[in-house]
Amino acid sequence: MKIKNIVTIGGGTGTFTVLSGLKTFPLNLSAIVSMSDDGGSTGMLRDQYGVLPPGDIRRALVALSESSETLRDLFNYRFEEGGLHGYNFGNLFLAALEKVTGDFTSAIREASNLLSINGEVVPVTLDDVRLYAKLIDGKILRGETRIDIPRTANRPKIETVWLEPTARINPSVRRVLHVADLIIIGPGDLYTSIIPNLLVKGMPEVIRDSKAKKVYIGNIMTKQGETDDFKAEDFVTEVEKYLGQGILDYALFNKKRPKPSTLARYRKKGAHFIDAGTINLKSKKPKYLKADLLDPGPFIRHSPKKLAEAILALFSQK
Secondary structure (H helix, E strand, C coil): CCCCEEEEEECHHHHHHHHHHHCCCCCEEEEEECCCCCCHHHHHHHHHHCCCCCHHHHHHHHHHECCCHHHHHHHHCECCCHHHCCCEHHHHHHHHHHHHHCCHHHHHHHHHHHHCECCEEEECECCCCEEEEEECCCCEEECHHHHHCCCCCCCCCEEEEEEECCCEECHHHHHHHHCCCEEEECCCCHHHHHHHHHCCECHHHHHHHCCCEEEEECCCECCCCCCCCCCHHHHHHHHHHHHCCCCCCEEEEECCCCCHHHHHHHHCCCCCECCHHHCCCCCCCCEEEEECCECCCCCCCECHHHHHHHHHHHHHCC
């Protein structure tokens, strides 16, 4: 039986979760990662050394790594004191590799070899870009961090987002999408992890032209300042605004409700449960699917194992 080629599109913890679950199965995995991060140590490295953002790349590399737990922990280690306070070791390592090798692609290749990754990590663009957002009141926000972390509790909704300068698609993205059997978009922060990938010039067209099945995996909770009051269908509508309508084959959402005490804790942060029970299951495209994807732990997040099983079940969908 031919080994399936699965490509994920996203960034942050969402991509990490998907890859962590899928890497236990015999699959060819490729992770296309957004390149607009400018927060934390990633932002400091970009500003001080002019390197491309390593943070989301590092997370994907660690997720696919088959190396020792110690080495994976090392790449996730964050300094808590001294002159390196706040810096992540893996981000420093990738930034240094970019300087030593001369380009970001070579740095990723060397880090991939060191971490013995089972798959491939591909930046969606190799251009130095910044994410912008226009709110419904006309205000412009510059930078992923300002969009991701609202400065006020009742920030006006996001009207549209874009990249500056115009981002060119990484040629390797075309290569992995061309041979994909399944393309996974999400889960993750809608405007700062998912949509930035779709803003790269040519990206929606390459996804559309791929013969692969295409699925959007929805979040379990809304996020304050980004997706307040969003229902499941609103996430899909917003993705299709940038990707194009009729391209997604499936939209997969969690149906398991977290414990009331856990939900109450998240409500204090302005996050609310996305009730999959409100989904219009009669939609033909994308076809909405519901499954128990909830991790049994104390945090509201996707279970890597449950998510992987639900994703692999898509190959038997008609």
